[in-house]
Amino acid sequence: MRCAQTRRRKEITWHLINAANNCDGPMNPAFHLRRAAVAAVFLSLIGCNATLPTAGDPDLALYRRVMDRVHSSYVEPVNDDRLMKDSLKGMLTGLDPHSDYMDEDEYREMLADSHGEFAGIGTELTRDESHPKIISPIDDTPAARAGLKPGDVILRIDGHPTEGMTLKDAVDQLRGPAGTKVRVMILRLGQRPFEVSLTRALIRVASVKAHLEPGRVGYIRVTTFAEKTQSEFVDALGQLKREAGGRLDGIVLDLRNDPGGLLDTSVRVAGDFLDSGVIVSTHGRNPGEDETYTAQADGDRMRGVPVIVLVNGASASASEIVAGALQDRHRATILGTRSFGKGSVQTIIPLDGHGALRLTTARYYTPAGRSIQGEGITPDVVVLPPRDQQIAQATVLHETDLRGALKNTGPQEGGTDRALAATLTADQDSEAAAIDPAIIGTAKDYQLAVALKRIKEMVARSAAAGHS
DSSP states (O other): OOOOOOOOOOOOEEEEEOOOOOSSSSHHHHHHHOOOOOOOOOOEEEOEOOOOOOTTTTTHHHHHHHHHHHHHHHSSSSOOOHHHHHHHHHHHTTTTTTTTTEEOOOOOOOHHHHTTTEEEEOOOEEESSSSSEEEEEEETTTHHHOOOOTOOEEEEEETOOOOOOOHHHHHHHHSTTTTTTEEEEEEEEEEOOEEEEEEEEEEOSEEEEEEETHHHHHHHOOOOOTTTTTHHHHHHHHHHHHHHSOSEEEEEEETTTTOOHHHHHHHHHTTTTTTSSSEEEEEEEGGGGGGEEETTEEEEEEEEEEEEEETTTTTTTHHHHHHHEEEEESSEEESSSOOOOOOEEEEEOOOSSEEEEEEEEEEOOTTTTTOOTOOOOOOEEEEOOOGBBBTOOOOOOOOOSSSOOOOOOOOOOOOOOOOOEEOOOSOGGGGOOOOOOTTSSSOOHHHHHHHHHHHHHHHHHHHHHHOO
């Protein structure tokens, strides 16, 4: 009888909540998966029992036979490192769309992204039919200083054609040590292709953008939930209050095109709107590892101030946690279109100098016990961006469109599975409504205009009722 061997070890694990990303700057998940960022929840991984394969194990023998045949018969030489990496990736990615194996370089890159810093040219990328395409250059970066514009198509990187290139490969070529140069050939509408030489620099990405709207209404956009997001949020809120003369009459929290990020950061941001109570709970296979995250008593920094949260099909994971918490707790009105629907938690497990696993370990549930896995957050008020503010021929993906996506197993015990009723103010093609990122937060932004109008109506009703 084979003897089961037990190993106990301590590992650092980080929870993350993200849809995936592939880009050179702050990532836009509207139309593609995005690489996940890490969270700052540090845990000691409990010991586990594992039956280790032996030399006589038939599965291990089969694996060895296949490797030997590849070595002897494949058209080109292949080393064991490549075969091992690819086999680990195949094992993990076959489980669900968000589990993966990262080699050491990918792991370091993920850690750098979580800090909001990387070396590159500073562009937000997506894809057109066959090439990387610039959504927008990041302010005060090499790309912005060189005059690159939204809509520019990257035809070549250092002379290499980008046709058919994955976003990850494009990012890998655009990034590099600060101070090094990279050449890009650009196709711009109405012009002949031209080449630009850029010097890579350290890019520091702010995840919170804010400005004051008329009527003392604060607009705060969160582009991702990184390590410093909550402190940036608090700073932005303080600045808005000062600009408004010490008091805000309303807040619009914009989570559109926010792919998610760190679980604990989303909890802290949601907690800035709530006084105690549940924000989110996570449940995995082992009930002893379930967690419930709550807001601090007197945590609401804007008590009594009406809040509207903007979401769309590219609002995923951590942003859905915030929207779901504020919706279930009746703290905010959710406006926009149905969110992405990623209701799972990944744990990053380092592998001692051999990269890390990104493993789906739990589902999460809103305060009312709802699972948004595959369903997303249904807005209280559905509002589409107008046709001229949408990206033509864009394909908006939701969690259910991904191969191997986890099934929604229903509400947590005692929770509700009813869909919250939405006030339909748009036609039924909302699943295909992909907003042009250049419009978000500007004076042309129709969804923002609707949110601001509703905020002012809330303030007027409150004043008529004699509330201060």
